[in-house]
Amino acid sequence: MAEICCDVVSENEEPPQYKSSSRAARRRRIEIRRFKFVAGSVSPTESDCCKRLKTEASSLQRKCENTVEDGGGDGKVEDKPNLSSDLPPVFCDSFPKFGVTSICGRRRDMEDAVSIHPLFFRRELQISARFHFFGLYDGHGCSHVAMCCKERLHKLVAEELGYVEASLDWKGALDRSFSRMDAEVSGGGRKEQLASNCRCELQTPQCDAVGSTAVIALLAPDKIIVANCGDSRALLCRNGKPIPLSSDHKPDRPDELLRIQAAGGRVIYWDGPRVLGVLAMSRAIGARDNYLKPFVTSEPEVRVVERGGEDECLILASDGLWDVVSNETACDIVRMCLRGRRSPGCGGDEEGSSSSSDRACSDASMLLTKLALARQSMDNISVVVVDLRVRT
Amino acid sequence: MSELPERNDEEAVMSRATRNVIDLKHETFDKFYEYWLVEQDRCLQQLLAAARTGDGEEDRLRHLVNEVLRHYENYYANKSRSAKKDVLAVLSPSWTSTLEEAFLWIGGWRPTVAVHLLYSKASLQLEDQLEGFLRGISTGDLGDLSPEQLGQVDGLHRRTVREENKITEKMAKLQETVADSTMVRLSQAATEVKGEGGEVEEEVERALEKKKEGMEKVVGMADDLRMRTLKGVVEFLGPLQAVHYLIAAAELHLRFHEWGKKMDAAGKSDH
DSSP states (O other), X not given: OOEXXXXXXXXXXXXXXXXXXXXXXXXXXXXXXXXXXXXXXXXXXXXXXXXXXXXXXXXXXXXXXXHBOOXXXXXXXXXXXXXXXXXXXXXXXXXXXXXXXXXXXXXXXXXXXXXXXXXXXXXXXXXXXXXXXXXXXXXXXXXXXXXXXXXXXXXXXXXXXXXXXXXXXXXXXXXXXXXXXXXXXXXXXXXXXXXXXXXXXXXXXXXXXXXXXXXXXXXXXXXXXXXXXXXXEEEEEETTEEEESSOOOOTTSHHHHHHHXXXXXXXXXXXXXXXXXXXXXXXXXXXXXXXXXXXXXOOOEEEEEEOOTTEEEEEEEOHHHHTTSOHHHHHHHHHHHHTTOOOSOSTTOOOOGGGHHHHHHHHHHHHHHHHHHHTTOOSOEEEEEEEXXXXX | OTTSOOHHHHHHHHHHHHHHHHHGGGSOHHHHXXXXXXXXXXXXXXXXXXXXXXXXXXXXXXXXXXXXXXXXXXXXXXXXXXXXXXXXXXXXXXXXXXXXXXXXXXXXXXXXXXXXXXXXXXXXXXXXXXXXHHTTOOXXXXXXXXHHHXXXXXXXXXXXXXXXXXXXXXXXXXXXGGGSHHHXXXXXXXXXXXXXXXXXXXXXXXXXHHHXXXXXXHHHHHHHHHHHHHHXXXXXXXXXHHHHHHHHHHHHHHHHHHHHHHHHHHHHHHO
16 A cells, blocks of 8 residues: 655545636746745855755654654654754755655556655764665565565664764665565564555465565765665766666676576566566565575665765656656656746645745656656556755 | 537536436436437537636536536436346446447446546646646646645545455455355256246245345445546546546547447447
8 A cells, every 4th residue: 555654645635625726826926936936046144044944944844744654653753853053054955855756556556665764863963974764665466565664674774874883884784774674574573563454465474475676765964875676766866967876686687697597596588587487676675585585685786975066866766667767857857847947737836935845856756757657657656856956 | 718608508408418317217227328428428528618718717617527527426326226126237238338348347437447547648638748848837737737636646546446346355255156055056946847946936036136136236336436436536636627537538438339339330240
């Protein structure tokens, strides 16, 4: 089912709100918005910055209160931004703007899950060690492994980060997190809690072909750490160019093919390349105990990139998007939305400029989703867009 | 504006439609369906005219949308009446073509089709306007679905899949009773007495009556879900979007019916 931790378009059942507007009114609003945009581009005085800091804080709070449907309430409250006014202006962008769209699409089962945890980990007194967590999981066989990842992986990562000292061994910490996640879903430790939402009557050992991709991004003020396992993808848009931060784990990727064969496995073409003719990806969380292991490993590939002034956005998405939309197109569309051009169908929101970036991100994630639908994507489609621009 | 019929005209058309329904109360559902299709075509023309005039008088569009929805409700009211009389006829309808029959789910269209219809129509309109989209032009049609609307439709979709599955399950249970011990015993008894057993016949009738009652209930649930899903989608849409959506629904239904009839006619002439 809908598994989004921090979702702007979650399954809430508010009464339909279609704010009617005539064209003229809409045009008027656009003009107002443009005006605000121009006004906002004037370099801010310090008081401006503090003001923005406050609005951002409140907008984050709103997000956490309204959209985080995290039942566990894990650290969400203590993670609430502790905004001391003595933060230097450079950290105005401490709290990322983001948008999420995650829909069932043309499939009958929802197996994607998204989890977002702003400030999920930080070291006291170390401003460069504040991390936001963005995770996207695309389940196969059933939704429960993706669900478990959504519930647990960020906690495991936070624990692992807590164990290592300042000189961070990212690869080691994330390897261990993914391995522990894999063990949890395979061991059945936490499955019962999720049983109600699961269609495969999971607890039985028979459902061993169930698994999930995992692509996570840890966003720090100075860097992005991406760990990926499976065929979901993280993409950085920098200076108008798409830079993939992960490389899909497909069984026919030459190095993956060699790895599988070295382990004694085979890749068989059956509706595309599949490990043993079964699984269409070469790495995944789950399925630890079954016959696909060790060919299908849960070890992630980890990539660390320094953030730069030319970074525009980060996109995480499931193959429901990437199968039909190229990196370049995705990059172009998100940039277009972020550049503040009002995309149609925004429902006539009257938000101020401070939160319009949230809106732009969710517009972007939605537009990508709609494009995937338009291009006949038959899969679940999940898209996370994070605004990386330095707000000056 | 001139292309849009005056409201009085709309009302006249609709009240005529209602009158037809009343007149047809004692007619067969076949007959009713014929009239209903004619009216659906009329609804379609009105919707098309309204779409051409574009944005504007939202109240009027809303009014038209409600009228069209009422037309669908009318259909289901009559269908339910007809199912009370003969649920078997509703489950293998003589008023649809064999093509349509192949796509039936419990005597009608699959409720999730309402969501797929929206996705497909929205996709077509998005493709049409992608250029304008990149320049920030709004058209107010289904290419313009907002994040909230998409979220609402997705939620509706998932609920509908769940309900659809539940009803499918109910129907499966009912269908499996075709070989319950009563049926097996009666079929054996009927074979042994070879048509002379009035008692057996009566018992068969009673046994089947029970099953038919069950089916009538399931058909009722399926129809209810169909109507709720259609209304659910429309509810999330703005008036002009709803008009576009209902146009797609009517076009698909009417043309699909036509294609099926044509295929049936061609099939018959082949033999």
